[in-house]
Amino acid sequence: MTLYFIGLGLSDEKDISVKGLEAVERCGAVYLEHYTSVLNCAKQDLEKFYGKRVILATRALVEQDAEATILKDAAEKDTAFLVIGDPFCATTHVDLYLRARKAGIACRIIHNASVISAVGVTGLQVYKFGKTTSIPFSNEQVDSPYEAMKENRKMGMHTLFLLDLDPIEGRYMAVGDAIRYLLRAALRKGDGGFKDSTLCVGCARLGAKDQIIKAGSASQLLKADFGKPVHCLIVPGQLHFVEEEALTLWKKENIQ
Amino acid sequence: MTLYFIGLGLSDEKDISVKGLEAVERCGAVYLEHYTSVLNCAKQDLEKFYGKRVILATRALVEQDAEATILKDAAEKDTAFLVIGDPFCATTHVDLYLRARKAGIACRIIHNASVISAVGVTGLQVYKFGKTTSIPFSNEQVDSPYEAMKENRKMGMHTLFLLDLDPIEGRYMAVGDAIRYLLRAALRKGDGGFKDSTLCVGCARLGAKDQIIKAGSASQLLKADFGKPVHCLIVPGQLHFVEEEALTLWKKENIQ
Numbered sequence A, B: 001m002t003l004y005f006i007g008l009g010l011s012d013e014k015d016i017s018v019k020g021l022e023a024v025e026r027c028g029a030v031y032l033e034h035y036t037s038v039l040n041c042a043k044q045d046l047e048k049f050y051g052k053r054v055i056l057a058t059r060a061l062v063e064q065d066a067e068a069t070i071l072k073d074a075a076e077k078d079t080a081f082l083v084i085g086d087p088f089c090a091t092t093h094v095d096l097y098l099r100a101r102k103a104g105i106a107c108r109i110i111h112n113a114s115v116i117s118a119v120g121v122t123g124l125q126v127y128k129f130g131k132t133t134s135i136p137f138s139n140e141q142v143d144s145p146y147e148a149m150k151e152n153r154k155m156g157m158h159t160l161f162l163l164d165l166d167p168i169e170g171r172y173m174a175v176g177d178a179i180r181y182l183l184r185a186a187l188r189k190g191d192g193g194f195k196d197s198t199l200c201v202g203c204a205r206l207g208a209k210d211q212i213i214k215a216g217s218a219s220q221l222l223k224a225d226f227g228k229p230v231h232c233l234i235v236p237g238q239l240h241f242v243e244e245e246a247l248t249l250w251k252k253e254n255i256q
Helices: A018-026 A043-050 A059-064 A070-076 A091-102 A115-122 A144-154 A175-189 A218-223 A241-254 B018-026 B043-050 B059-064 B070-076 B091-102 B115-122 B144-154 B175-189 B218-222 B241-254
Strands: A002-007 A029-033 A055-057 A079-083 A106-110 A133-135 A159-163 A199-204 A212-217 A231-235 B002-007 B029-033 B055-057 B079-083 B106-110 B133-135 B159-163 B199-204 B212-217 B231-235
Touching (some): A002 A018, A002 A070, A002 A091, A018 A043, A018 A106, A018 B018, A029 A043, A029 A070, A059 A091, A070 A079, A070 A091, A079 A091, A091 B241, A115 A159, A115 A199, A115 A212, A115 A231, A115 A241, A115 B115, A133 A144, A133 A175, A144 A159, A144 A175, A175 A218, A199 A218, A199 A241, B002 B018, B002 B091, B018 B043, B018 B079, B018 B106, B029 B043, B029 B070, B059 B091, B070 B079, B079 B091, B091 B106, B115 B231, B133 B144, B133 B175, B144 B159, B144 B175, B159 B175, B175 B199, B175 B218, B175 B231, B199 B218, B199 B241, B212 B218, B212 B241
Parallel strands (some): A002 A079, A002 A106, A029 A055, A029 A079, A133 A159, B002 B079, B002 B106, B029 B055, B029 B079, B133 B159
Antiparallel strands (some): A199 A231, B159 B231, B199 B212, B199 B231
């Protein structure tokens, strides 16, 4: 019996790999993690595509009840744990993997696209991204995402901000929320580490057919509409000329 | 007519996404980039799986002759440009994309797994990786990979080293070569930034069924056998306790 950690990639039911789909077809139980991100399709689309029932796994199920659900199933039959993006970008899934291994369950990982490398589509060099940071909904007194950006920029590196989300409540942070957080953090710190004029790149639904990428100053992007989730924000560090050229593409086309 | 940039993921013909495979099936010409990485399967395996001829694209073809080959094809018929990993992790592919857009060719990107996020399988947090750096074959006087690691570690961040390769000559840098480079660079600099006792994580064939992950001191890993390419090396920064626990797994199991 094997527990498969299968990445679903970024957008819809067809972003799963052929290998991942074959594994799902072998499995007697299929769980979909439903708390670190969301796809642009519904659970029903996955079920129709796989011809199988998919069980939504909340954070509580994975972190507190895995022994009685996922790990119990995996001890009895091949079981799939579907993860949006690449399986081990979130610590919570690494933790499930470690618990499965400790319980003597064979594990197999089937990788897929992650926002971490998909941001390369902006033309910003993936290798020049520093520490990735997340902005939580309650951020009035939170400094760490702002500080991470300042540290990264000091070394010329880009910063990717992942934005908080709550699929159960249908609550998603937008590019504008992230920019407002950074402006407020800079004011609070009084060090001018982020301004109205700071160059930003906002992305929505990366990997989807209707993805939006816009580059411009913080105040320009505050006025832009990025539409449905999931959004993320990039604050570039030092730019190589190929990166500058690529960003021009997203400025010309998208900012009014 | 569309030029598809399609990620193939990390290991073999079945790591392509369902969406990517459907796009390949629509295409009248299929190119495979053959200079930034290699799969664990042959071009013939891809051809058999797609039922199509696949053209190997060298660096010279992509960077100098794209107008007469890839871009010419893409102006006439749907064309696939297959990239190992995720399409835009390498600047050379971003450049091809920019040229295609300038030539008025519609482009579509189909993402896939990259080593950048797949390293999460080690248990090291993907978000805590700093700048990624590459070690070239000729590295006697090259300081930048060593310096990048020192900068990352100063901020507690992990460093991923990608290792040089030449698929045409069949030449691939191994984990041991990378460690020897770092030991030499530290000696040359005389700053003790890397030692025999420095904790390292070596990976080979990430994403493949026979992948190897080993954690240990530099001198332990120098003695370890990682087998066939592609290898990469990680020098961890500050460790969280879940990261420490995960690394124990790769120490216990793999180091004699």
